[in-house]
Amino acid sequence: xxxxxxxxxxxxxxxxxxxxxxxxxxxxxxxxxxxxxxxxxxxxxxxxxxxxxxxxxxxxxxxxxxxxxxxxxxxxxxxxxxxxxxxxxxxxxxxxxxxxxxxxxxxxxxxxxxxxxxxxxxxxxxxxxxxxxxxxxxxxxxxxxxxxxxxxxxxxxxxxxxxxxxxxxxxxxxxxxxxxxxxxxxxxxxxxxxxxxxx
Numbered sequence: 001x002x003x004x005x006x007x008x009x010x011x012x013x014x015x016x017x018x019x020x021x022x023x024x025x026x027x028x029x030x031x032x033x034x035x036x037x038x039x040x041x042x043x044x045x046x047x048x049x050x051x052x053x054x055x056x057x058x059x060x061x062x063x064x065x066x067x068x069x070x071x072x073x074x075x076x077x078x079x080x081x082x083x084x085x086x087x088x089x090x091x092x093x094x095x096x097x098x099x100x101x102x103x104x105x106x107x108x109x110x111x112x113x114x115x116x117x118x119x120x121x122x123x124x125x126x127x128x129x130x131x132x133x134x135x136x137x138x139x140x141x142x143x144x145x146x147x148x149x150x151x152x153x154x155x156x157x158x159x160x161x162x163x164x165x166x167x168x169x170x171x172x173x174x175x176x177x178x179x180x181x182x183x184x185x186x187x188x189x190x191x192x193x194x195x196x197x198x199x
Contacts, residue, residue, distance in 0.1 A: 111138040113197040120192030124185035125155050131166065131189030135197045143167040145186050155182035162186040170194060 113135045121130040127149025134142040143166040150156045158176035162183060165173035171191040175183030 111199055113138050113140075113194065114199055116197060118193040118196040120189045120196065122185040122188035122192065124150050125179075125181040126150050129159075129182060129185035129189050131163075131186060131193050133166070133190060133193040133197065140167055140170060143190065145189065147182060147185070150179075150182050155179045158182055159186070166190045 115136050117132060117134045119130065119132045121128045123129075124147050127147065129145060129147040129150065132144045133140060143163045145159045145163040145166065147155060147159055150159065158179035159182070161176050162173065163186075165175075166186065171187060171194055173187060173190065175187065
């Protein structure tokens with residue numbers, strides 16, 4: 001930079017010197033007087049004007065470009081993340097087990113009659129009237145009444161009707177009109193057979 005400045009200064013001195021020489025008439029007698037005039041006028045005028053104008057310009061353009069400006073690095077402040085506290089899980093309370101209420105099985109009612117077939121007889125109009133009664137599950141399931149000595153057409157004809165009545169109503173069976181003696185004998189025979197079947 002000093003070399004450039006010196007060259008610039010020398011060039012400026014030469015220009016000013018030529019300008020000074022050109023403004024005067026060329027006379028052969030001017031040489032002795034030209035040197036003192038150039039030195040006296042050039043040096044004071046060049047130095048004050050050259051230094052302030054050249055140096056600040058060069059320094060301002062070159063020096064800042066050579067030095068890189070480092071931007072300050074800003075570190076981000078990292079806040080610590082608070083740890084999440086575990087939420088306590090409520091313990092499930094066991095529900096009380098409800099035991100089913102067991103109802104006692106009712107005992108079956110005692111049976112009136114025993115299962116089986118029972119036979120009994122009673123005196124009719126002409127002879128014995130025989131009743132045969134069959135019992136199952138405490139119920140009368142079948143009844144037969146016979147009387148070989150009963151009057152044909154009257155007592156003998158009433159025996160089937162008396163058997164049907166006995167199956168439906170037991171000893172409380174209805175009699176048959178016109179065969180009163182045979183009906184009473186049939187009731188007595190049925191009642192005796194049921195008495196055998198009772199518990």
